[in-house]
Amino acid sequence: MIEVEGLTKRYGRKLAVDHLSFQVRPGVVTGFLGPNGAGKSTTMRMMLDLDNPTSGSVRIDGRMYHELADPLKHIGALLEAKAMHGGRTAYNNLLCLAQSNRIPRQRVDQVLDMVGLTAVAKRKSKGFSLGMGQRLGIASALLGDPEILMFDEPVNGLDPEGIHWIRTLMKALAAEGRTVFVSSHLMSEMALTADHLIVIGQGRLLANTSMADFIQQNSRSFARVRTPQPEQLRDALRGAGLAATETDNGTFEVEGSETEALGELAATHRITLHELSAQRASLEEAFMQMTAEAVEYHAHAGPGEGAPPAGPVPGQVPAGQGAPGAGQAQGPARGQQPPAPQTWGQDWNQGQDQRSKGA
Amino acid sequence: MSSVPAVLESEWTKIRTVSSTTWTLALAFITTAGLGAVATSLINPGAHFDPTFISFSGMTLGQLAMVVFGVLVVGSEYSSGMIRTSLAAVPRRATFLFGKIGVAGLLALVVGLVTGFITFFLGQALLGDDGTTLGAPNVLRAVIGSGLYMCLIAVFSMGVTAMLRSNMLSLGILMPFFFLVSNILSAVPKAKDVARYFPDQAGSKILQVVPNAQGSTDVPYGPWAGFAIMAAWVVAALLGGYLVLRKRDA
Numbered sequence: 001m002i003e004v005e006g007l008t009k010r011y012g013r014k015l016a017v018d019h020l021s022f023q024v025r026p027g028v029v030t031g032f033l034g035p036n037g038a039g040k041s042t043t044m045r046m047m048l049d050l051d052n053p054t055s056g057s058v059r060i061d062g063r064m065y066h067e068l069a070d071p072l073k074h075i076g077a078l079l080e081a082k083a084m085h086g087g088r089t090a091y092n093n094l095l096c097l098a099q100s101n102r103i104p105r106q107r108v109d110q111v112l113d114m115v116g117l118t119a120v121a122k123r124k125s126k127g128f129s130l131g132m133g134q135r136l137g138i139a140s141a142l143l144g145d146p147e148i149l150m151f152d153e154p155v156n157g158l159d160p161e162g163i164h165w166i167r168t169l170m171k172a173l174a175a176e177g178r179t180v181f182v183s184s185h186l187m188s189e190m191a192l193t194a195d196h197l198i199v200i201g202q203g204r205l206l207a208n209t210s211m212a213d214f215i216q217q218n219s220r221s222f223a224r225v226r227t228p229q230p231e232q233l234r235d236a237l238r239g240a241g242l243a244a245t246e247t248d249n250g251t252f253e254v255e256g257s258e259t260e261a262l263g264e265l266a267a268t269h270r271i272t273l274h275e276l277s278a279q280r281a282s283l284e285e286a287f288m289q290m291t292a293e294a295v296e297y298h299a300h301a302g303p304g305e306g307a308p309p310a311g312p313v314p315g316q317v318p319a320g321q322g323a324p325g326a327g328q329a330q331g332p333a334r335g336q337q338p339p340a341p342q343t344w345g346q347d348w349n350q351g352q353d354q355r356s357k358g359a
Numbered sequence: 360m361s362s363v364p365a366v367l368e369s370e371w372t373k374i375r376t377v378s379s380t381t382w383t384l385a386l387a388f389i390t391t392a393g394l395g396a397v398a399t400s401l402i403n404p405g406a407h408f409d410p411t412f413i414s415f416s417g418m419t420l421g422q423l424a425m426v427v428f429g430v431l432v433v434g435s436e437y438s439s440g441m442i443r444t445s446l447a448a449v450p451r452r453a454t455f456l457f458g459k460i461g462v463a464g465l466l467a468l469v470v471g472l473v474t475g476f477i478t479f480f481l482g483q484a485l486l487g488d489d490g491t492t493l494g495a496p497n498v499l500r501a502v503i504g505s506g507l508y509m510c511l512i513a514v515f516s517m518g519v520t521a522m523l524r525s526n527m528l529s530l531g532i533l534m535p536f537f538f539l540v541s542n543i544l545s546a547v548p549k550a551k552d553v554a555r556y557f558p559d560q561a562g563s564k565i566l567q568v569v570p571n572a573q574g575s576t577d578v579p580y581g582p583w584a585g586f587a588i589m590a591a592w593v594v595a596a597l598l599g600g601y602l603v604l605r606k607r608d609a
Binding site: 045048049050051052065066068069070071072077079080082083084085086087088089092093095096097099100101102140 | 361362365366368369370372373376377378379435436439440441443444445446447448449450451606608609
């Protein structure tokens with residue numbers, strides 16, 4: 001169990017983490033989701049006592065991190081691949097970690113075997129590929145057989161086999177009753193592994209919910225209908241009082257109706273259909289909507305537009321639905337943004353102003 | 360609390376499993392003993408002749424290898440990114456830093472003492488009749504002092520690197536300082552009044568047996584007082600390194 005309470009980290013005038021409070025419970029995989037620069041890694045480093053929080057606290061099994069006698073036996077973390085000395089062999093890198101926490105030497109062989117690095121145990125880790133480095137990092141996290149495991153973007157740089165392996169591993173660890181906390185900026189990745197979701201944007205908590213609820217609430221379902229007689233279908237839909245958007249010539253997205261009812265409606269009006277299918281907007285879209293206001297760096301359609309991110313996002317829900325603090329007055333642009341084309345960093349400044357008002 | 364013996368064992372494993380330890384310490388030995396042998400073979404005994412001090416002539420360069428050893432022991436944690444893994448394992452900053460420096464400093468002391476004695480005996484053998492013996496007044500102090508001096512040079516470098524958190528920056532400052540700046544300033548009038556309180560200038564007085572050995576300038580402190588000045592520098596560097604490690608984000 002990890003308890004984060006009012007965690008805040010300020011770098012100069014920039015709030016990287018803004019009064020985050022949440023708990024990570026055992027027995028499930030908890031996804032820690034946010035766009036790049038949302039403060040995920042900073043939060044994780046503070047959880048490990050590597051960075052000093054500006055305010056707030058983190059408790060690991062009810063204790064402060066530095067109070068843990070042998071921390072690796074409580075919590076294991078993969079922060080970045082290759083956080084090891086390249087001139088040392090994989091085995092020796094793990095051995096010195098094991099010794100510092102009074103973990104028996106045999107455990108080093110065990111974890112190397114678990115991550116599939118036994119064959120290269122005596123090789124210097126600087127020759128490792130990104131995937132091998134990632135596995136070595138995971139081995140170091142598993143070293144103390146901890147009840148809590150933390151992975152920062154573990155699938156980065158892994159091949160499909162490696163990605164599958166790590167997903168299975170995380171689920172297995174959670175099934176053993178351990179606390180598994182994994183960060184990602186990819187919703188699709190989280191959808192496959194996480195049971196619970198904590199979403200942050202610009203350091204603030206945007207959602208803390210079960211995966212099932214998140215999907216329920218955030219993914220828009222609709223029916224897609226394609227016809228060679230768009231005029232007739234448009235009239236029929238209007239007649240039935242159904243909202244429809246025509247995405248392409250002859251293709252409609254209809255909300256609030258089942259495919260059965262639509263098929264019958266088309267039959268009644270003798271309209272030929274080439275396609276009738278139930279659709280679900282991807283979770284990626286839901287995530288983008290939620291964090292649209294909190295994305296640190298993204299491209300805008302044009303200057304002065306406090307609008308959703310450019311990109312193929314059909315059926316955009318009005319901005320400000322998911323994210324607290326959205327739709328507030330937009331402050332004057334600060335001269336702080338990085339020199340970038342167009343209006344990059346506009347939202348970043350917007351958030352900045354909101355925060356400095358509150359501070 | 361992290362267990363201190365466990366941390367010491369871990370740090371010893373770290374030191375013995377990287378190749379830089381072997382080559383820096385070997386280089387310190389070879390340079391000090393080798394250049395000492397060259398100097399003792401070439402010297403003509405004159406005024407203020409100090410057979411002990413002359414045998415340690417190689418120390419000027421040999422200490423640079425000790426600087427590299429000290430810098431790499433601490434700095435490689437930062438250059439490799441290992442520091443985060445290490446601090447997650449040993450979150451108590453004092454236990455981590457002083458455990459590491461304790462182990463590395465002890466190793467530097469052992470290598471320094473071995474180097475000191477071998478260099479001394481080699482030099483005296485080459486000096487032949489002009490040489491001295493360990494039994495002569497103050498000679499043993501100077502020979503043991505050479506080991507202590509090498510150890511403190513390494514530990515000072517570790518403290519500075521803990522403050523600067525970078526191999527390149529630390530080497531870029533320490534190497535020219537010990538090789539050039541300190542030596543040049545100690546030869547410049549006025550500047551030498553300050554330079555004689557530099558760690559290497561003050562500490563190296565412990566290597567001298569004869570006052571004003573080999574034409575060195577007069578200083579207002581004795582060999583042990585000079586060594587104490589150097590030790591004060593080392594303590595300051597360690598304290599600075601500890602404070603930086605404690606305050607700054609890893």
